[in-house]
Every structure is written in C-alpha cells, then in structure tokens.
Amino acid sequence: MRESVQAEVMMSFLVSEELSFRIPVELRYDARDPYAVRLTFHLPGDAPVTWAFGRELLLDGINKPCGDGDVHIAPTDPEELSDVHIRLQVGADRALFRASAAPLVAFLDRTDRIVPLGQERNLGDFEENLDEALDKILAESQQNEQNAG
Numbered sequence: 792m793r794e795s796v797q798a799e800v801m802m803s804f805l806v807s808e809e810l811s812f813r814i815p816v817e818l819r820y821d822a823r824d825p826y827a828v829r830l831t832f833h834l835p836g837d838a839p840v841t842w843a844f845g846r847e848l849l850l851d852g853i854n855k856p857c858g859d860g861d862v863h864i865a866p867t868d869p870e871e872l873s874d875v876h877i878r879l880q881v882g883a884d885r886a887l888f889r890a891s892a893a894p895l896v897a898f899l900d901r902t903d904r905i906v907p908l909g910q911e912r913n914l915g916d917f918e919e920n921l922d923e924a925l926d927k928i929l930a931e932s933q934q935n936e937q938n939a940g
Contacts, residue, residue: 794821794822794823794905795819795820795821795822795905796819796820796898796901796902796905797817797818797819797820798817798818798894798897798898798901799815799816799817799818800815800816800818800890800891800894800895800898801813801814801815801816801890802814802816802832802877802888802889802890803888803889803890804832804834804886804887804888805887805888805889811889812835814832814833814834814835815833816830816831816832816833816888816890817829817830817831817833817839818830818895818898819831820846820898820901820902820905822905822906824843824927824928825846825906825911826845826846826847826911827843827844827845827846827928828843828844828845828846828849828898828902829841829842829843829931830842830844830877832886832888838938840938841931841934842862842879842931843928843931843932844861844862846899846902846908847908848862848864849864849895849899850899850908851864852864852865852866852875852877853866853872853875853892853895853896853899854866854869854872855869856869858878860880861879861880861881862877862878862879862880863876863877863878863880864876864877864878866892867889872892872893872896873891873892874889874890874891874892875889875890875891875892875895876888876889877889877890881936882936
C-alpha cells in the first residue's frame with residue numbers, strides 16, 4: 792500500500808493588488824501523519840518554506856471560508872468551485888496565495904484513497920506515535936517562525 796502522495800501545483804503569490812507572481816508549491820500527504828497536509832512554497836530568492844496544517848481545513852476551505860490562527864482558506868467565489876485563497880500568517884507578517892481548486896481537490900482525493908477522511912484514528916501506529924508527530928509539527932512551526940523572522 793502506498794503511504795504518501797505528492798503533487799505540485801502553481802499558485803499565485805499575491806504581493807499586493809497590483810503585483811503577483813506564480814510559484815510552484817509542493818503538496819505532500821503522509822499516512823504516518825494522517826491529519827496533516829504539507830505545502831512547500833518555493834519563493835524566488837528564498838529557501839523553500841513548508842507549512843503543515845489540517846487536511847480537513849484544506850478540504851473545508853475549498854467550499855467555505857475557514858481557519859483560525861495562522862492559516863485561513865476560503866473560496867474566491869462561494870457559489871462555484873473555482874479558485875481558493877490561502878492566507879498564512881506569522882505575527883504581523885502575512886502571505887496570500889491563490890490556487891485553482893481543481894488540483895487541490897485532485898490531491899485531496901488521492902489522500903482519501905490512502906486514508907479515508909474520518910478514518911485517521913483507525914491507523915494503529917499513529918496513536919502510538921502521536922507524541923512524535925506532534926513534536927514534528929511543532930518543530931516545523933517553530934522553523935517557519937524563524938524563517939519568517
């Protein structure tokens with residue numbers, strides 16, 4: 792059984808209303824950390840930056856505005872499946888990205904084939920390694936804060 796999926800999508804990095812540029816973003820999902828997806832942003836001139844957040848948050852954000860804290864995801868048009876805004880924030884620093892919903896849905900569909908949504912808890916080894924998974928997420932979060940600062 793395949794335990795991870797990966798995809799690359801092009802997103803627009805919205806610097807301001809007048810300025811945006813397209814960047815490659817790597818999407819990753821690993822069954823060893825079944826609740827999370829990881830997005831690695833390849834910004835020109837900077838080291839890649841990886842954000843980890845809930846798979847369910849990404850799924851919900853395609854259809855309706857959602858998110859608390861550092862990650863907010865919302866459709867650009869709630870009436871139809873089109874584009875999605877992903878806003879990431881560390882302190883006062885914010886980054887806004889726009890992505891087509893179609894490749895995100897395709898990626899999430901592939902993750903669902905590995906671990907169906909709602910079945911994450913049924914993975915025997917995940918519960919045993921929960922502390923390790925949380926430590927990894929916290930370490931990535933701290934690294935993101937250091938990279939942003």
